[in-house]
Amino acid sequence: MTEINLGTTADMHVHLRDGTMSKLITPTVKSGGISICYVMPNLVPPITTKQQVEEYHKNLEKMAPDTTFLMSFYLCKELTPELVEECADKGLIHGIKCYPAGVTTNSKYGVDPNDFSQFYPIFEKMQEKGIILNLHGEKPGIDEKDEINIINAESKFLPALRKLHQDFPRLKIILEHTTTFESIELVRELNQGKKQGDEIFIGATITAHHLYLIIDNWANNPINYCKPVAKFHKDKNALIDAATSGEPWFFFGSDSAPHPIHKKQVHVDVCAGVYTQCNAIGYVAEIFDKFNKLENLKKFVSDNGIKFYDLKEEILAKHKNESVWLIERKNKVPEILGNGEVEVVPFKAGDELKYIIEWRKN
Ligand code: DOR
Ligand code: ZN
Numbered sequence: 001m002t003e004i005n006l007g008t009t010a011d012m013h014v015h016l017r018d019g020t021m022s023k024l025i026t027p028t029v030k031s032g033g034i035s036i037c038y039v040m041p042n043l044v045p046p047i048t049t050k051q052q053v054e055e056y057h058k059n060l061e062k063m064a065p066d067t068t069f070l071m072s073f074y075l076c077k078e079l080t081p082e083l084v085e086e087c088a089d090k091g092l093i094h095g096i097k098c099y100p101a102g103v104t105t106n107s108k109y110g111v112d113p114n115d116f117s118q119f120y121p122i123f124e125k126m127q128e129k130g131i132i133l134n135l136h137g138e139k140p141g142i143d144e145k146d147e148i149n150i151i152n153a154e155s156k157f158l159p160a161l162r163k164l165h166q167d168f169p170r171l172k173i174i175l176e177h178t179t180t181f182e183s184i185e186l187v188r189e190l191n192q193g194k195k196q197g198d199e200i201f202i203g204a205t206i207t208a209h210h211l212y213l214i215i216d217n218w219a220n221n222p223i224n225y226c227k228p229v230a231k232f233h234k235d236k237n238a239l240i241d242a243a244t245s246g247e248p249w250f251f252f253g254s255d256s257a258p259h260p261i262h263k264k265q266v267h268v269d270v271c272a273g274v275y276t277q278c279n280a281i282g283y284v285a286e287i288f289d290k291f292n293k294l295e296n297l298k299k300f301v302s303d304n305g306i307k308f309y310d311l312k313e314e315i316l317a318k319h320k321n322e323s324v325w326l327i328e329r330k331n332k333v334p335e336i337l338g339n340g341e342v343e344v345v346p347f348k349a350g351d352e353l354k355y356i357i358e359w360r361k362n
Pocket of ligand 2: 015257
Protein backbone atom coordinates (compact mmCIF):
# COMPACT_ATOMS: atom_id res chain seq x y z
CA MET A 1 0.00 0.00 0.00
CA THR A 2 1.45 3.36 -1.03
CA GLU A 3 2.18 5.96 1.66
CA ILE A 4 4.02 9.14 0.66
CA ASN A 5 5.12 11.97 2.89
CA LEU A 6 4.28 15.20 1.07
CA GLY A 7 5.67 17.42 3.83
CA THR A 8 4.25 20.95 3.78
CA THR A 9 1.82 21.29 0.89
CA ALA A 10 0.86 24.46 -0.96
CA ASP A 11 -2.18 25.36 -3.03
CA MET A 12 -1.23 28.61 -4.69
CA HIS A 13 -4.69 29.66 -5.91
CA VAL A 14 -7.78 29.35 -3.74
CA HIS A 15 -11.10 31.16 -3.47
CA LEU A 16 -12.29 31.24 0.12
CA ARG A 17 -15.06 33.87 -0.30
CA ASP A 18 -16.52 35.60 2.76
CA GLY A 19 -19.52 35.24 5.10
CA THR A 20 -21.34 31.92 5.35
CA MET A 21 -19.60 30.42 2.34
CA SER A 22 -16.22 31.17 3.86
CA LYS A 23 -17.20 29.45 7.12
CA LEU A 24 -18.05 26.32 5.19
CA ILE A 25 -15.08 26.33 2.83
CA THR A 26 -12.09 27.65 4.78
CA PRO A 27 -11.66 24.60 7.07
CA THR A 28 -11.66 22.36 3.97
CA VAL A 29 -8.25 23.72 2.95
CA LYS A 30 -6.78 21.56 5.71
CA SER A 31 -9.09 18.59 5.28
CA GLY A 32 -8.23 18.54 1.57
CA GLY A 33 -4.55 18.18 2.47
CA ILE A 34 -3.18 21.71 2.18
CA SER A 35 -0.86 23.47 4.64
CA ILE A 36 -0.33 26.82 2.88
CA CYS A 37 -2.66 28.54 0.47
CA TYR A 38 -2.62 31.70 -1.60
CA VAL A 39 -5.94 33.49 -1.33
CA MET A 40 -7.68 35.26 -4.21
CA PRO A 41 -8.95 38.81 -3.68
CA ASN A 42 -12.08 38.78 -5.87
CA LEU A 43 -14.58 39.47 -3.12
CA VAL A 44 -17.31 42.07 -3.46
CA PRO A 45 -15.89 44.67 -3.08
CA PRO A 46 -12.44 43.41 -4.10
CA ILE A 47 -9.50 43.48 -1.70
CA THR A 48 -7.62 46.67 -2.49
CA THR A 49 -6.74 48.25 0.89
CA LYS A 50 -4.45 47.44 3.80
CA GLN A 51 -7.38 47.33 6.18
CA GLN A 52 -9.32 44.88 4.00
CA VAL A 53 -6.40 42.54 3.59
CA GLU A 54 -5.62 42.57 7.33
CA GLU A 55 -9.23 41.95 8.27
CA TYR A 56 -9.70 39.18 5.71
CA HIS A 57 -6.52 37.48 6.88
CA LYS A 58 -7.60 37.68 10.51
CA ASN A 59 -11.00 36.16 9.74
CA LEU A 60 -9.49 33.28 7.77
CA GLU A 61 -7.00 32.52 10.55
CA LYS A 62 -9.79 32.45 13.08
CA MET A 63 -11.68 29.87 11.02
CA ALA A 64 -8.63 27.68 10.38
CA PRO A 65 -5.73 28.45 12.74
CA ASP A 66 -3.46 25.64 11.46
CA THR A 67 -3.50 26.88 7.89
CA THR A 68 -1.22 29.58 6.47
CA PHE A 69 -3.05 32.09 4.32
CA LEU A 70 -0.94 34.13 1.90
CA MET A 71 -2.82 37.21 0.81
CA SER A 72 -3.20 39.18 -2.42
CA PHE A 73 -4.49 42.46 -3.76
CA TYR A 74 -6.79 42.91 -6.73
CA LEU A 75 -5.04 44.89 -9.45
CA CYS A 76 -6.96 48.11 -10.10
CA LYS A 77 -6.35 51.82 -10.41
CA GLU A 78 -6.87 52.39 -6.68
CA LEU A 79 -3.57 50.64 -5.86
CA THR A 80 -0.49 52.82 -5.49
CA PRO A 81 3.22 51.92 -5.41
CA GLU A 82 3.36 53.33 -1.86
CA LEU A 83 0.60 51.00 -0.68
CA VAL A 84 2.25 48.03 -2.39
CA GLU A 85 5.56 48.89 -0.74
CA GLU A 86 4.04 49.23 2.72
CA CYS A 87 2.10 45.96 2.49
CA ALA A 88 5.04 44.12 0.99
CA ASP A 89 7.38 45.31 3.74
CA LYS A 90 4.91 44.21 6.41
CA GLY A 91 4.48 40.82 4.77
CA LEU A 92 0.74 41.46 4.35
CA ILE A 93 0.65 40.54 0.69
CA HIS A 94 2.59 38.11 -1.48
CA GLY A 95 1.11 39.00 -4.82
CA ILE A 96 -1.35 41.01 -6.86
CA LYS A 97 -3.99 39.35 -8.99
CA CYS A 98 -4.80 40.75 -12.37
CA TYR A 99 -8.27 40.10 -13.76
CA PRO A 100 -9.01 41.28 -17.28
CA ALA A 101 -12.38 43.02 -16.97
CA GLY A 102 -15.37 40.86 -17.79
CA VAL A 103 -13.74 37.45 -18.18
CA THR A 104 -14.88 35.78 -14.97
CA THR A 105 -16.55 36.01 -11.52
CA ASN A 106 -16.22 39.49 -9.98
CA SER A 107 -13.84 40.70 -12.65
CA LYS A 108 -15.76 43.86 -13.53
CA TYR A 109 -13.32 46.02 -11.54
CA GLY A 110 -10.46 44.52 -13.55
CA VAL A 111 -8.09 45.81 -16.20
CA ASP A 112 -7.67 46.06 -19.97
CA PRO A 113 -4.85 43.64 -20.88
CA ASN A 114 -4.34 45.43 -24.20
CA ASP A 115 -2.74 48.25 -22.30
CA PHE A 116 -1.01 47.61 -18.99
CA SER A 117 0.95 50.87 -19.15
CA GLN A 118 -1.03 52.62 -16.39
CA PHE A 119 0.13 49.85 -14.01
CA TYR A 120 3.82 50.03 -14.88
CA PRO A 121 4.69 52.04 -11.73
CA ILE A 122 3.01 49.27 -9.68
CA PHE A 123 4.84 46.52 -11.57
CA GLU A 124 8.10 48.38 -11.02
CA LYS A 125 7.50 48.35 -7.28
CA MET A 126 6.44 44.70 -7.31
CA GLN A 127 9.59 43.76 -9.16
CA GLU A 128 11.67 45.64 -6.58
CA LYS A 129 9.89 44.02 -3.63
CA GLY A 130 9.54 40.47 -4.97
CA ILE A 131 5.75 40.69 -5.10
CA ILE A 132 4.22 38.27 -7.58
CA LEU A 133 1.94 39.23 -10.46
CA ASN A 134 -0.78 36.60 -10.81
CA LEU A 135 -2.39 36.69 -14.23
CA HIS A 136 -5.82 35.49 -15.13
CA GLY A 137 -4.73 34.89 -18.71
CA GLU A 138 -7.76 35.44 -20.87
CA LYS A 139 -8.25 38.25 -23.32
CA PRO A 140 -11.70 39.79 -23.24
CA GLY A 141 -13.42 40.24 -26.61
CA ILE A 142 -14.38 43.86 -27.12
CA ASP A 143 -16.16 43.54 -30.42
CA GLU A 144 -17.05 40.84 -32.90
CA LYS A 145 -14.11 41.56 -35.16
CA ASP A 146 -11.70 40.38 -32.44
CA GLU A 147 -13.11 36.86 -32.90
CA ILE A 148 -12.37 36.12 -29.23
CA ASN A 149 -14.35 33.42 -27.47
CA ILE A 150 -13.97 31.23 -24.40
CA ILE A 151 -11.97 28.66 -26.36
CA ASN A 152 -9.28 30.97 -27.76
CA ALA A 153 -9.22 33.70 -25.06
CA GLU A 154 -6.22 32.20 -23.24
CA SER A 155 -4.10 31.77 -26.36
CA LYS A 156 -4.92 35.32 -27.42
CA PHE A 157 -3.68 36.56 -24.04
CA LEU A 158 -0.21 35.04 -24.36
CA PRO A 159 1.42 37.95 -26.26
CA ALA A 160 0.56 40.13 -23.22
CA LEU A 161 2.53 37.75 -20.98
CA ARG A 162 5.48 37.86 -23.37
CA LYS A 163 5.46 41.65 -23.36
CA LEU A 164 5.22 41.91 -19.56
CA HIS A 165 8.19 39.57 -19.19
CA GLN A 166 10.16 41.61 -21.74
CA ASP A 167 9.41 44.87 -19.97
CA PHE A 168 9.93 43.49 -16.43
CA PRO A 169 12.38 40.60 -16.74
CA ARG A 170 12.81 40.27 -12.95
CA LEU A 171 9.11 40.55 -12.08
CA LYS A 172 7.79 37.19 -10.93
CA ILE A 173 4.73 36.37 -13.01
CA ILE A 174 2.40 33.40 -12.74
CA LEU A 175 0.06 32.41 -15.51
CA GLU A 176 -2.78 31.11 -13.37
CA HIS A 177 -4.88 28.02 -14.09
CA THR A 178 -3.29 27.35 -17.46
CA THR A 179 -5.53 25.36 -19.75
CA THR A 180 -3.80 25.17 -23.11
CA PHE A 181 -1.01 23.43 -24.90
CA GLU A 182 0.21 26.86 -26.10
CA SER A 183 0.48 28.21 -22.55
CA ILE A 184 2.55 25.25 -21.42
CA GLU A 185 4.85 25.69 -24.42
CA LEU A 186 5.29 29.39 -23.73
CA VAL A 187 6.10 28.89 -20.04
CA ARG A 188 8.74 26.34 -21.03
CA GLU A 189 10.11 28.66 -23.70
CA LEU A 190 10.40 31.60 -21.31
CA ASN A 191 12.33 29.39 -18.87
CA GLN A 192 14.61 27.93 -21.49
CA GLY A 193 18.22 27.68 -20.41
CA LYS A 194 17.43 27.81 -16.68
CA LYS A 195 19.51 25.47 -14.61
CA GLN A 196 18.81 23.85 -11.25
CA GLY A 197 18.94 26.54 -8.59
CA ASP A 198 18.53 29.51 -10.98
CA GLU A 199 15.92 32.07 -9.98
CA ILE A 200 12.67 31.59 -11.88
CA PHE A 201 10.51 34.50 -12.96
CA ILE A 202 7.76 32.83 -14.99
CA GLY A 203 5.59 30.15 -13.42
CA ALA A 204 2.23 28.54 -14.11
CA THR A 205 -0.35 27.05 -11.83
CA ILE A 206 -2.38 24.04 -12.88
CA THR A 207 -5.67 23.06 -11.26
CA ALA A 208 -6.85 19.58 -10.34
CA HIS A 209 -9.98 19.74 -12.47
CA HIS A 210 -8.18 20.75 -15.66
CA LEU A 211 -6.22 17.49 -15.39
CA TYR A 212 -9.54 15.67 -15.85
CA LEU A 213 -11.82 17.80 -18.00
CA ILE A 214 -12.27 18.66 -21.65
CA ILE A 215 -14.93 20.77 -23.30
CA ASP A 216 -17.48 17.91 -23.44
CA ASN A 217 -17.44 17.56 -19.65
CA TRP A 218 -18.69 21.07 -18.93
CA ALA A 219 -20.89 21.48 -22.00
CA ASN A 220 -23.46 19.19 -20.38
CA ASN A 221 -22.67 19.78 -16.71
CA PRO A 222 -22.51 23.24 -15.11
CA ILE A 223 -20.72 21.83 -12.05
CA ASN A 224 -17.67 21.46 -14.31
CA TYR A 225 -17.95 24.94 -15.80
CA CYS A 226 -15.15 27.32 -14.87
CA LYS A 227 -13.02 30.05 -16.41
CA PRO A 228 -10.85 29.51 -18.26
CA VAL A 229 -12.90 26.61 -19.59
CA ALA A 230 -11.38 23.18 -20.07
CA LYS A 231 -10.35 22.76 -23.69
CA PHE A 232 -9.35 19.71 -25.79
CA HIS A 233 -7.58 16.37 -25.26
CA LYS A 234 -4.35 17.82 -26.62
CA ASP A 235 -4.51 20.58 -24.02
CA LYS A 236 -5.40 18.30 -21.13
CA ASN A 237 -2.53 16.00 -22.04
CA ALA A 238 -0.11 18.95 -22.11
CA LEU A 239 -1.29 19.96 -18.62
CA ILE A 240 -0.83 16.44 -17.28
CA ASP A 241 2.61 16.27 -18.84
CA ALA A 242 3.60 19.62 -17.29
CA ALA A 243 2.17 18.89 -13.83
CA THR A 244 3.76 15.47 -13.57
CA SER A 245 7.10 16.56 -15.10
CA GLY A 246 8.57 17.91 -11.87
CA GLU A 247 9.72 21.05 -13.74
CA PRO A 248 10.01 23.81 -11.13
CA TRP A 249 7.89 26.41 -12.99
CA PHE A 250 4.76 24.25 -12.82
CA PHE A 251 2.94 23.95 -9.50
CA PHE A 252 -0.44 23.37 -7.95
CA GLY A 253 -3.07 26.09 -7.74
CA SER A 254 -6.45 24.46 -7.41
CA ASP A 255 -8.55 27.51 -8.33
CA SER A 256 -11.12 25.84 -6.12
CA ALA A 257 -14.02 28.25 -6.56
CA PRO A 258 -17.20 27.36 -4.66
CA HIS A 259 -20.61 28.66 -5.66
CA PRO A 260 -23.91 27.83 -3.96
CA ILE A 261 -25.69 24.97 -5.67
CA HIS A 262 -28.60 27.17 -6.74
CA LYS A 263 -26.18 29.32 -8.77
CA LYS A 264 -24.75 26.30 -10.59
CA GLN A 265 -27.98 24.41 -11.28
CA VAL A 266 -29.46 27.01 -13.59
CA HIS A 267 -29.75 27.25 -17.34
CA VAL A 268 -28.71 30.89 -17.70
CA ASP A 269 -25.79 32.78 -16.15
CA VAL A 270 -24.18 29.70 -14.63
CA CYS A 271 -21.46 30.81 -12.20
CA ALA A 272 -17.96 29.85 -13.30
CA GLY A 273 -16.01 27.85 -10.75
CA VAL A 274 -15.29 24.27 -9.75
CA TYR A 275 -15.02 23.47 -6.05
CA THR A 276 -12.18 21.03 -5.32
CA GLN A 277 -10.76 22.11 -1.96
CA CYS A 278 -12.16 19.26 0.17
CA ASN A 279 -10.24 16.60 -1.82
CA ALA A 280 -7.57 18.75 -3.45
CA ILE A 281 -4.63 16.40 -2.99
CA GLY A 282 -6.73 13.30 -3.62
CA TYR A 283 -7.81 14.44 -7.08
CA VAL A 284 -4.26 15.34 -8.11
CA ALA A 285 -2.75 12.12 -6.72
CA GLU A 286 -5.18 10.03 -8.76
CA ILE A 287 -3.80 11.52 -12.00
CA PHE A 288 -0.16 11.18 -10.94
CA ASP A 289 -0.86 7.55 -10.07
CA LYS A 290 -2.56 6.90 -13.40
CA PHE A 291 0.52 8.13 -15.27
CA ASN A 292 3.01 6.42 -12.94
CA LYS A 293 4.40 9.75 -11.76
CA LEU A 294 3.71 9.64 -8.04
CA GLU A 295 7.41 10.24 -7.43
CA ASN A 296 6.91 13.80 -8.74
CA LEU A 297 3.76 14.58 -6.74
CA LYS A 298 5.62 16.29 -3.90
CA LYS A 299 7.36 18.62 -6.32
CA PHE A 300 4.03 19.69 -7.79
CA VAL A 301 1.97 20.06 -4.61
CA SER A 302 4.68 21.09 -2.15
CA ASP A 303 8.18 22.08 -3.23
CA ASN A 304 7.78 24.02 -6.50
CA GLY A 305 5.15 26.50 -5.29
CA ILE A 306 6.90 27.18 -2.00
CA LYS A 307 10.16 27.78 -3.85
CA PHE A 308 8.61 30.06 -6.46
CA TYR A 309 6.94 32.16 -3.76
CA ASP A 310 10.27 32.20 -1.94
CA LEU A 311 8.51 31.63 1.39
CA LYS A 312 10.58 32.57 4.37
CA GLU A 313 11.55 30.33 7.26
CA GLU A 314 9.19 32.12 9.64
CA ILE A 315 6.23 31.11 7.47
CA LEU A 316 7.40 27.53 7.05
CA ALA A 317 8.21 27.14 10.75
CA LYS A 318 4.50 26.93 11.59
CA HIS A 319 4.33 23.65 9.66
CA LYS A 320 7.47 21.98 10.93
CA ASN A 321 5.72 19.62 13.34
CA GLU A 322 3.14 18.15 11.01
CA SER A 323 3.19 16.63 7.52
CA VAL A 324 0.62 15.69 4.94
CA TRP A 325 0.73 12.01 4.03
CA LEU A 326 -0.81 10.52 0.94
CA ILE A 327 -2.36 7.19 1.81
CA GLU A 328 -3.69 4.61 -0.63
CA ARG A 329 -7.19 4.02 0.72
CA LYS A 330 -10.43 4.13 -1.21
CA ASN A 331 -12.76 6.96 -0.25
CA LYS A 332 -15.75 8.76 -1.65
CA VAL A 333 -16.06 12.41 -2.61
CA PRO A 334 -19.05 13.83 -0.67
CA GLU A 335 -22.23 14.35 -2.71
CA ILE A 336 -22.67 17.77 -1.20
CA LEU A 337 -21.15 20.04 1.46
CA GLY A 338 -23.41 22.21 3.56
CA ASN A 339 -23.77 24.04 6.85
CA GLY A 340 -27.51 24.64 6.90
CA GLU A 341 -27.15 28.00 5.21
CA VAL A 342 -25.27 27.23 2.02
CA GLU A 343 -24.64 24.09 -0.03
CA VAL A 344 -21.85 23.34 -2.50
CA VAL A 345 -21.41 20.40 -4.87
CA PRO A 346 -17.79 19.27 -5.09
CA PHE A 347 -16.03 18.14 -8.26
CA LYS A 348 -16.65 14.42 -8.98
CA ALA A 349 -19.31 14.33 -6.26
CA GLY A 350 -20.00 10.78 -5.12
CA ASP A 351 -17.07 9.29 -7.09
CA GLU A 352 -14.53 7.00 -5.53
CA LEU A 353 -10.94 8.20 -5.14
CA LYS A 354 -7.97 5.92 -4.63
CA TYR A 355 -6.06 8.15 -2.21
CA ILE A 356 -6.86 9.98 0.98
CA ILE A 357 -4.65 12.26 3.07
CA GLU A 358 -3.69 12.06 6.72
CA TRP A 359 -2.01 14.67 8.88
CA ARG A 360 0.79 13.10 10.88
CA LYS A 361 3.11 14.51 13.52
CA ASN A 362 6.73 14.57 12.41
O1 DOR B 1 -13.96 29.59 -12.69
C1 DOR B 1 -13.55 30.55 -12.07
N1 DOR B 1 -14.11 30.90 -10.90
N2 DOR B 1 -12.55 31.25 -12.57
C2 DOR B 1 -12.15 32.40 -12.01
O2 DOR B 1 -11.25 33.00 -12.51
C3 DOR B 1 -12.85 32.94 -10.82
C4 DOR B 1 -13.50 31.89 -10.07
C5 DOR B 1 -14.48 32.39 -9.04
O3 DOR B 1 -14.14 33.31 -8.31
O4 DOR B 1 -15.58 31.85 -8.97
ZN1 ZN C 1 -9.35 31.78 -9.48
